Amino acid sequence: MLLIPCPWCGPRDEVEFGYGGQAHVAHPADPDALDDAAWADYLFMRDNPRGDFAERWYHAAGCRRWFNVVRSTETHEVRHSYPPGAPPPRSRP
């Protein structure tokens, strides 16, 4: 049971959250400008690193806010938690 730090509600059990996969994948401003390959890239291609990963979580059973977390996919250690729109923090807190 991971402990996910909601920027607003604080650390809560994983089961309160929805998982949103890779963070910072913006919907293209002008989808029509993308060819099929580029559009497929937006739809399906996601980073899948072993190590630190900026990912989205949704506090579904709490404050219903989406937010971002930097978490190691190797150790599950959470390094940062920050609101959507904010850039991914560089260094460890």
Place this chain on the structure above:
Amino acid sequence: MTADAPAVAPLAHRAADLARAGGDGVGAREVPFLAQTDVRADAGSSMPWPLPTEPNTVAAEGDRTVLWLGPDEWLVVGPQGSGADTVAQLQAALGDAHASVVDVSANRAVLELRGPGRHELLAQGCSLDLHPRAWGPGRCAQTLLARVPVILEERPDSTRLYTRPSFGDYIVDWLLDAIGGD
């Protein structure tokens, strides 16, 4: 709700069960027909009541209690029949500000747990830290109880549990089983 229109509280049919299950350091009963208003607005907006800005806390003034539900969301709880007045006051105060005021009085059933054992009881299905070090009057939280989304509101000598009426029977069954009164 309008006074004259016939209404049935969501958990009225379980009142006897809940009464029977009392004792053992815990008692539970439904608090029916509370007026509940969901407010969405910027934290800075002008309001007829002080809105708690610290997450998961409650502000009370007169017979209105305001629960923090999110950085831009609150639940204003008042006595039966006060909903229309709450909506009117909020809309007046908010004026043209971008905000959302929605009457959700019937959207959640409310149970009140009393007795010293109530936090241990909840701890059987809720993963929040309900120890006095972390929890007490004036706090609220949206979380899960067993498999159901709930709002917990801690009051001086009771805990209020808000849940969707459709989950009411499950929550009551769960409470009765946990209390051992079933």
Place this chain on the structure above:
Amino acid sequence: MTELWRAAEPKRSYDVVIVGGGGHGLATAYYLARDHGITDVAVLEKGWLAGGNMARNTTIIRSNYLWDESAAIYEHSLKLWEGLGADLDFDIQFSQRGVLNLAHDLGDVRSSLRRVNANRLNAVDAEWLTAEEVADFCPIVDVSHDVRYPVLGATLQRRGGIARHDRVAWGYARAADRLGVDIVEHCEVTGFDVREGRVRGVETTSGTIAAGAIALAAAGHTSVLAARAGLRLPLQSHPLQALVSVLLEPVLGCVVMSNAVHVYVSQADKGELVMGAGIDAYNSYAQRGSFHVIEHQLAAAIELFPVFRHAKLLRTWGGIVDVCPDASPIIGPTPIEGLYVNCGWGTGGFKATPGSGHVYAETIAKGAPSPLAEPFGLERFTTGALIDEHGAAAVAH
């Protein structure tokens, strides 16, 4: 007694280097050698042979998938399973005890019948059982109506079953070794030599190895490897947990799966109940998941099988599964000439082992997708011609 496989030292160069010494990699090597005369092959395994998902899966074998493309490759695999013991001259303890997929609501029933009818027309054996027939076939399933998710019926594939995963890997390793394939354990691929859009070799913890073709068969680690070759793939790696009970006298003679309550279970010949559930939600390479998944799975198991209430949990563990957006695998060439991928099997990899290895070997040998592999190419993500097994509510395991 002769050894199962030689402990080979890697040569400097091979016709084909297979990255990943799991079931798929070993099967690929075997069929390259047996069917295509390509024996100058190395299988590179970073740890001990078949120590990844091959050692961690619940060994369920079936081919009753909905879509034609899936049914075709899994049925091809099942046919190979049926002859595999003799083919490898090695007892893989393959037991065709039947696989039940339970339906718990009207939507389940609809999609189950749709799948059964599709299977029959694809020459895949499939039957629809009523709740009563389910009780006859598997008496310990609770088919009473007063439960939260009553059993309304089930699909049955009698040819489905289980096999002994370790022996499958060892059987392929032994047979490939006999045909001249080098099986190299404790040799990790750390990089790829890619020049002018063509892959020419791999960097490993045992030095550089040149290769005419390089075939990835690394399951959950595929993304990490592909990235080292500068290749992006539509994959996400998740924990998939499984568990076994203590040894028990026989109670369950078939495989039972339930999507609605997320359980699949069989009883191994030794006596332990072998169970799996859905994947954990988050990305991970940690080979461990969260315990609430196990608790929910056991609760669900007892709802289906009240007799399991006294069964005791012995061991839980996690593997790393690589999942595609459409829950179907990717098999075929890549934009990098000479580099092939076989990945994205998600939770369904074990049952596909022979079929996957067979079509992958053909694809590598011909340098072009085999007919059965063709629909599973990377292009489908661009055209939109996905093979959406979970969208169509087929069982993903």
Place this chain on the structure above:
Amino acid sequence: MTSMRLPQGGAVDRDAVVAFRFDDTTLHGFAGDSLASALLANGVDVVAPSPLLGRPRGVMAAGVEEPGAFVEVTEPYFDAIAPATTVELVEGLAARARAGVGRLPMAGDRAGPSSEHRNVHVETLVVGAGRTGLRAAAAASGGGDRVMVVDEGFALRADVRQAAAALSDAPDATVLLRATALGVYDDGYVVVHERARPRERVWHVRARRVVLATGAHERPIVFRDNDLPGVMLASAARAYVERFGVLPGRRAVVFTNNDSAYGCAATLRAAGAEVVAIVDCRPAASAPADGIPVLAGWTVTAAQGASRVARVRVTDGASERDLDADLVAVSGGWNPVVGLWRALGGGLRYDEDRSCFVPGPPGPPWIEVVGRAGGDVPAAAPLWFVPADDLSRHFVDLQRDATVADIAEALDAGLRSAEHVKRYTYIGTSIDQGRTSGVVAAEVVNQLLGSGPGAQGPTNARPPYTPVSFATLAGRARGRLFDPARTTPIHRWHVEHGAVFENVGQWKRPWYFPRPGDDMEAAVARECLAVRTGAGIMDASTLGKVEVVGPDAAEFLDRMYTNKMSSLAVGSIRYGMMLGVDGMVLDDGVAMRLGEDRFLFTTTTGGAARVLDHCEEWLQTEWPHLRAYCTSVTEQWATVAVAGPRARAVLAALGTDIDLSVEAFPWMTFREGNVAGIPARVARVSFSGELAFEVNVAGWHGLPLWEAAMEAGRAEGLTPYGTETMHVLRAEKGYVIVGQDTDGTVTPHDLGMSWIVSTKKGDFVGRRSLRRPDTARRDRRHLVGLLPDDPQTLLPEGAQLVAEEDGSAPPVAMVGHVTSSYRSPSLGRTFALALVDGGRELTGRTLYAPLPEGTIAATVTEPVFYDPEGARRDG
């Protein structure tokens, strides 16, 4: 059987005699005994046969590491299989031998062990209530931490009782006995199993810091017939004397590679046993033997005897001697208990002096491993097994009857990894997960491969630390608490009136309302005709409802729906469809414009949560600048649909201040007013094609409204109908059900609903995906109607379709499948909806559904079967 109970000593309560049954013999022990100590006290040597070879096995250990003495407990509770060493002796206990394999009772209590789960938060959790653990706990408690100490034993050791008592008096400090830490998980999450009776407890502990003071397990040295009853771990022999006042044997040989066993020898002698010799494999045995003969540099090569040790053969390599003895107390050194540490990737390193694996980096910073678990164990010589020509009775894992010879065979087979050897021999896979065999097996491998001690470590023990029943871990999530059944405010009326229910997601919905004598077909036919010819009433409260408020609410909905919502007039309603970003149909419903900046839209019953999350995701992560808020009002409103040509009359009879005339209240508009004295929002939407009013009232008014309607509608024959009738009626009109006629691979164009995909407005979710080559194909699967050639034959839903009647010999290409199929009382025949390749071009063509019971022919039609011109919607 002679009593081996000592006249005094031990921590048992000699005033509390406990009667128990073992294999149908009634025996007696004391409170404080384990079943194992009680059996030993009663002179029971053989507890159970071995699993594969049927060899006699006795008690070898005193704790969870016991590899041989397995029992099934039948009274006063049921336990399928457990080592006798972990079973607390309680009055009325009944147990029988098990050969390492459990048996599940087919009859008996349905419930099984009942357990409750509890969440608890502490700053410090200590696993192990030994001296080290309690010291760490006291320090943490003194520092103000909330502290929990858990220990698997049922009694504290005498020397720590005071410390434990003192701790228990501290604020927020708990010491739990019979409490096993099953596993340590990420972020300080520890699952603890407390064997409380009658109701077991599973603690979900969230700790900031975890201290593992789990001690060490003694391991044996392997020699010929080392599984004979009477061969016992030295520490266990000592424990039986000191903790239980039981003498495990009268003539003992102590066999050791380390000093710790000397204490055992002294204890045995003090208790009155003759210690024949201490056989110490180390040439220069150092420890004081206190007059006990020490054979330094000697080893035990074999135990001899039928069902119990009678003689022990020893050798110094040159000569051999046989010693009369009934007990071999053996110590092969100590293994720190590190399973919980390893589960989170904790590292191990080999300690040359102690000949064992001790915890070392890496590992999570919040876990400390202390005391013997941390590696503070006696030095030991690296002797794992006593060499012999025949190793086939040198038992490494008693639970698998696996020997050194089996390991040698695995290596002969070319296997070199301890993991492969484990999988070849099954060593370490049984109930103790290799507590006595894991390290020995690994070192036997190292020795036989000549790779040196510690070259390969033991295979991983996995959680749980000790086996626990499924029911215990399921906790309360059983029966009706397994998963919530959601019900509407009107549910109880449906129950009282005999509704048959359908599960829709978590919801219980009335499927149909049979009258006495009705089967489903009759009930549905009656309900359908009622709606088509009179009036029907349905509980539509389960539909998801979301209120969207803000200046940009219209713009937001334009981006979420395929069609335009911003052009909707206040007071009007529009059907809408949402797509996933992949262009596939996600959900559908209607949107009402309540005000310039206020909408309410509905979702499918199963889609409510998914759609709201979908909206919040786009709003919060993609368009935070849009000024719109979404609020779920699904259960604020109970929705009662009154449908049929007489619906207007029913509403009038109910009493309302709303003008119901077509002119004042046109189709796809809504009005607010009172219905039956209840404030209501009434919508003129229809999912049946008939005149219909959806009356929305606050949830708590739902039941009164429904009952009033049934009363007022009696004259009109108002008939309650369920989801099946609703499905038939909508299918007659060709209205799709998302999730039944779609499956996540279907676009609006496939459904023949291109009209709902706006080409004039800007971008919306999923639009670009519709242009992908495969998604834009003209010959994709289209929704069509099907009329079976025999109007009484019902096509099964899920039937696959082929083009040629004789083309049904598999494998054969399928051209589509049936998504919905019903008998229509209005049409007097059967009909179906299907998805068919290029189906819109095939109108009039005959397709075939090959089924086990025969092939059904059907003709492709337009997917609208009833009132295509929509003449009936105004009544």
